[in-house]
Amino acid sequence: MSSPTEAAASVPSPLPPAPSPPPPPGPVTGRSPGRLMRRRFRRDRTGVVSACVVVLFFAVGLLAPVISWLYGKDPYTLYGQEQPGLLDPFGFPAGPLGGVSGEHWFGLEPGLGRDVFMQLVYGIRTSLLIALAVTVATTLTAIAVGVTAGYLGGRTDYWLGRLMDFLLGFPSQLFFVAFMPVVVALFVDPREETPTWIRVTALVLVLWFLGWTGLGRLLRGQVLALREREFVEAAKVSGASPWRIVRKELLPNLVTPVLVQFTYMLPGVVTAQAGLSYLGVGLVEPTPDWGRMFATAGEVYENDPAYLFFPGTAMVVFVVCFNLLGDSLRDAFDPRTGR
Amino acid sequence: MLRFLVRRTLGAAAVLLLISAFTFFLFFSIPQDPALLACGKNCTADAVALIHRNLGLDDPVPLQYAAFMTGIVTGREFAAGPCPAPCFGYSFANDRPVFETLADRFPTTASLTVGGAVVFLAVGLGAGMIAAARRGTATDKVVSSVSLVLSSMQIYFLGPVVLGVLVYGTGLLPSPSYVPLTEDPAGWFTGLLIPWCVMAVIFTANYTRMARSTLIEQLQEDHVRTARAKGMPGRTVFFRYAWRGSLIPIVTIFGMDLGSLFGGAMITEFTFGLAGLGRLAVDSVIDIDLPMIMGVMLFSSALILLCNIVVDAAYALIDPRVRLDAGSSA
Numbered sequence: 067m068s069s070p071t072e073a074a075a076s077v078p079s080p081l082p083p084a085p086s087p088p089p090p091p092g093p094v095t096g097r098s099p100g101r102l103m104r105r106r107f108r109r110d111r112t113g114v115v116s117a118c119v120v121v122l123f124f125a126v127g128l129l130a131p132v133i134s135w136l137y138g139k140d141p142y143t144l145y146g147q148e149q150p151g152l153l154d155p156f157g158f159p160a161g162p163l164g165g166v167s168g169e170h171w172f173g174l175e176p177g178l179g180r181d182v183f184m185q186l187v188y189g190i191r192t193s194l195l196i197a198l199a200v201t202v203a204t205t206l207t208a209i210a211v212g213v214t215a216g217y218l219g220g221r222t223d224y225w226l227g228r229l230m231d232f233l234l235g236f237p238s239q240l241f242f243v244a245f246m247p248v249v250v251a252l253f254v255d256p257r258e259e260t261p262t263w264i265r266v267t268a269l270v271l272v273l274w275f276l277g278w279t280g281l282g283r284l285l286r287g288q289v290l291a292l293r294e295r296e297f298v299e300a301a302k303v304s305g306a307s308p309w310r311i312v313r314k315e316l317l318p319n320l321v322t323p324v325l326v327q328f329t330y331m332l333p334g335v336v337t338a339q340a341g342l343s344y345l346g347v348g349l350v351e352p353t354p355d356w357g358r359m360f361a362t363a364g365e366v367y368e369n370d371p372a373y374l375f376f377p378g379t380a381m382v383v384f385v386v387c388f389n390l391l392g393d394s395l396r397d398a399f400d401p402r403t404g405r
Numbered sequence: 406m407l408r409f410l411v412r413r414t415l416g417a418a419a420v421l422l423l424i425s426a427f428t429f430f431l432f433f434s435i436p437q438d439p440a441l442l443a444c445g446k447n448c449t450a451d452a453v454a455l456i457h458r459n460l461g462l463d464d465p466v467p468l469q470y471a472a473f474m475t476g477i478v479t480g481r482e483f484a485a486g487p488c489p490a491p492c493f494g495y496s497f498a499n500d501r502p503v504f505e506t507l508a509d510r511f512p513t514t515a516s517l518t519v520g521g522a523v524v525f526l527a528v529g530l531g532a533g534m535i536a537a538a539r540r541g542t543a544t545d546k547v548v549s550s551v552s553l554v555l556s557s558m559q560i561y562f563l564g565p566v567v568l569g570v571l572v573y574g575t576g577l578l579p580s581p582s583y584v585p586l587t588e589d590p591a592g593w594f595t596g597l598l599i600p601w602c603v604m605a606v607i608f609t610a611n612y613t614r615m616a617r618s619t620l621i622e623q624l625q626e627d628h629v630r631t632a633r634a635k636g637m638p639g640r641t642v643f644f645r646y647a648w649r650g651s652l653i654p655i656v657t658i659f660g661m662d663l664g665s666l667f668g669g670a671m672i673t674e675f676t677f678g679l680a681g682l683g684r685l686a687v688d689s690v691i692d693i694d695l696p697m698i699m700g701v702m703l704f705s706s707a708l709i710l711l712c713n714i715v716v717d718a719a720y721a722l723i724d725p726r727v728r729l730d731a732g733s734s735a
Contacts, residue, residue: 231420232420232423232424235417235420235424235706235709235710235713236424236706237664237665237668237702237705237706237709238665239665239671240668240671240683240686240701240702240705241702243671243686243687243690244428244686244690244698244701244702245431246690247690247693248431248432333557337559340559340561341559341561341671341672344561344672344675345671345672345675345687346687346691347687347690347691357561360559360561360562361561363565364561364564364565364676367565367568367569368569368573371565371566371569374562374565374566377562378559378562378566381559381562382554382557382558382559382562385557385559386553386554386557389553389556389557390553
């Protein structure tokens with residue numbers, strides 16, 4: 067974060083807005099920065115629409131069992147094998163577009179004949195759950211390390227900085243792939259069946275381990291800048307404890323960058339996790355998973371392109387909306403950036 | 406400059422050492438006997454004991470690590486045969502020295518990376534420049550929104566679609582494959598064209614967005630305004646002043662991308678069935694081929710660190726304000 071050009075390129079969010087000025091007295095009603103931000107956000111139509119889509123995705127994930135109950139199907143039953151006529155003799159769904167029908171809205175999975183709509187809904191649930199866990203853990207770690215390094219400075223800062231350099235030197239994708247089996251093996255004997263929750267935990271751990279460094283470094287820079295500001299100095303002079311300064315003076319000023327980075331990070335985690343499942347080292351059958359659908363789809367694409375269409379489109383819509391939401395949030399928090 | 410390079414190389418070597426230690430200890434703490442993996446199917450207790458002795462698996466882990474690290478520098482002697490200088494051990498899966506396999510796979514990954522980088526730099530930066538030069542016009546809006554959608558694409562989604570249209574559907578291009586450039590330049594080009602373009606689509610968008618935003622920022626700088634006010638032609642101002650100023654962040658990201666691509670573009674290689682380093686990594690992880698995983702990990706990390714050093718050195722060439730010897734880490 068040395069030169070302005072560098073800051074603008076690597077980090078979409080610039081310095082946080084100035085600490086809230088006291089509301090001006092008199093007839094002019096004051097607005098807090100939070101309220102101003104909400105007003106600006108509501109005027110941004112793209113932002114509101116993408117926020118709605120993002121909420122919809124989370125609702126789908128959260129309400130997956132309810133959707134399953136209303137829709138009358140589940141992601142595990144092999145409909146195509148139970149009811150003759152749904153799959154052709156080669157195992158591909160009969161009927162147009164991968165077997166789309168009133169019964170099976172998004173068609174059937176080739177081979178096993180499971181319901182694609184249910185697989186996607188439950189797959190979104192799994193992916194979002196993991197991504198949320200990773201993003202929350204990552205953000206909390208980044209805040210803890212960033213604030214510690216930035217506020218304490220000196221030797222602590224130096225060593226935390228070296229730790230972050232070290233972790234940033236790892237080839238991240240390779241690390242994810244290579245360490246999944248190791249982390250799983252730490253919990254269970256490789257000869258035994260691995261329970262799903264252990265795989266999920268391993269995924270979260272592996273993605274968290276390297277994930278927090280970028281945000282940690284960003285927050286360290288912000289704290290370093292904030293530490294020199296007058297209001298922190300004033301708090302120090304008036305005898306506030308370091309813990310109070312961190313809690314009351316520093317953290318409120320970090321809300322903006324944290325929230326914006328959180329929005330940018332989450333879709334990244336979703337696609338990284340899907341990538342791992344795609345490569346065959348993430349979640350395994352029969353847990354429904356967004357990424358694994360791409361692995362199946364890639365194998366059968368030549369004969370059944372429709373199977374790729376639904377999860378693929380859903381993922382593009384999800385990532386686009388999340389990125390748009392991130393841009394809108396950033397603009398709402400800090401109108402100076404502009405587009 | 407020389408002092409800087411020496412310091413950075415030493416730093417990188419230290420990081421590599423740490424990565425290797427970390428990886429080694431973690432892998433060898435798996436509660437699973439590596440000898441069983443090396444031995445394969447129909448394995449007897451005697452064979453396991455023999456492998457134990459040959460690989461030195463009965464030694465404490467720190468000793469094994471020391472032997473491994475010395476092997477990289479001096480080479481080692483295994484029962485399976487000699488393992489010359491950069492020795493990462495023998496693969497459990499194919500019984501060849503790991504380094505041989507790495508050297509075999511590297512040209513595929515390098516071709517993929519270099520070709521892809523040419524495409525995404527040319528298209529990405531070009532589009533970004535156009536958008537910045539025509540800021541606020543329809544062209545700018547189209548470029549910006551297209552790049553947003555493309556940057557949200559995934560290779561595992563786009564890859565099969567492109568294959569379906571260009572290979573299975575119309576037969577315009579052959580199925581992606583790798584032939585060495587020296588053997589058949591035309592085959593090399595057509596075989597890698599689809600992977601290059603698909604990989605480039607994902608990266609292009611990032612470069613477009615970044616080039617656009619930094620250029621717009623640079624165009625508002627004082628020295629650019631001064632040059633314009635003095636009557637310098639718009640084109641010269643754009644390329645000589647604004648463009649040069651916006652290079653630093655682009656070079657930074659490019660170095661990081663290049664490093665990680667050289668280390669193996671896993672998803673691209675997997676999608677198009679190319680046998681590069683990325684594919685090797687995935688396969689060796691699935692087979693739990695420990696020496697191979699160690700080898701790929703170290704090799705890729707070394708490439709990433711090398712690219713970072715080159716990038717930092719490039720700063721000084723682009724921006725005379727950056728003085729490498731003075732700053733702590735440029």
